[in-house]
Amino acid sequence: MSSPTGPANGLPVRMPRPRQTGRHRRPEPAVAPEGAPALVLAVPGAPSAASRGLAEEIISIGRSELPGLEARIGYLEGEDGEGSEFPSLSGVLNAVADERSVRADFARAAGHEVPAPTGPDAVVVPLLAGPDADLLRRMRQALMDSSAAAELADVLGPHPLLAEGLHVRLSEAGLARADRARLFTVATAADGIILATTGGEEAVQAAGITGMLLAARLAVPVMAAALDQEGSVASVAAELRGAGAVQLALAPYLIGPEAAEGLLDTACKEADCATAEVLGAYSALGKLAVAQYSAALGLQLGAPAQ
Secondary structure, eight states: OEETTEETTOOOOOOOOOOOOGGGSOOOOOOOOTTOOEEEEEEOSSOOHHHHHHHHHHHHHHHHHSTTOOEEEEETTOBOSTTOSSBBHHHHHHHHHHHHHHHHHHHHHTTOOOOOOOSOSEEEEEOOSSOOHHHHHHHHHHHHHSSSOEEEOOOSOSOHHHHHHHHHHHHHTTSSOSOGGGTOOOTTOOSEEEEEEOSHHHHHHHHHHHHHHHHHHHTSOEEEEETTSTTHHHHHHHHHHHTTOOSEEEEEOOOSTTSOTTHHHHHHHHHTOEEOOOOTTOTHHHHHHHHHHHHHHTOOOOOOOO
């Protein structure tokens, strides 16, 4: 038995740590403000069970980053109608606006004062690593077609965390060292990387920024190419080989759903090289989605770690 002052057998008592003060104090975890707009993740491409699972995982990570976050998934090529398996982006925005209106009506009926809304009903975060003019135009149109007051956040990249994710995918495929500091050698490691993206020239330029960060991590040349522009991948492959690269690898600067089926296979054949997997549900994507959501609202939630 133990006494009020400690265990009877003399074992030490674990006391709670006192809260740190001053500049070394740990920051309090951020939580979503009460009544904050919903985060709606806009998923491009043909809806599928795979893209839904991917989006749900990213949303789950986002909720762990910002407790209390209301988050939904809307599909750019989804269906309208209640109970749809893959609800359209505009349909999800309509539902968010309707639910906020109903909650306000209930509050008024209960005698609570409901302040006039000062912000949007939702912030739409594109599930895109880089800019794609056509997909972003269609997302803006979905916002206009809905009854919600919604804002479109920036795409997720470029960002050092995406360079980290590309490095991880390359190392998983045996195409890059997992950690330069450990001098871990990979016999199949590439000495030239093609960073493949979709969305045209603007997307290639944006991917080039992440490419520079990836090149710094791998200490090999990295060049961006457009999967959806004929000859772009082959041209970049020839340029890298002309500069002395012997073993090329393709790193898809893609989350997954935005790329048409077969694009990566065609690119690998054109470049005659191996490829890593797409970024997929890399954990940093959930952090970046919340970061873009908070940036669109001007919330000081802290930048994701790099």
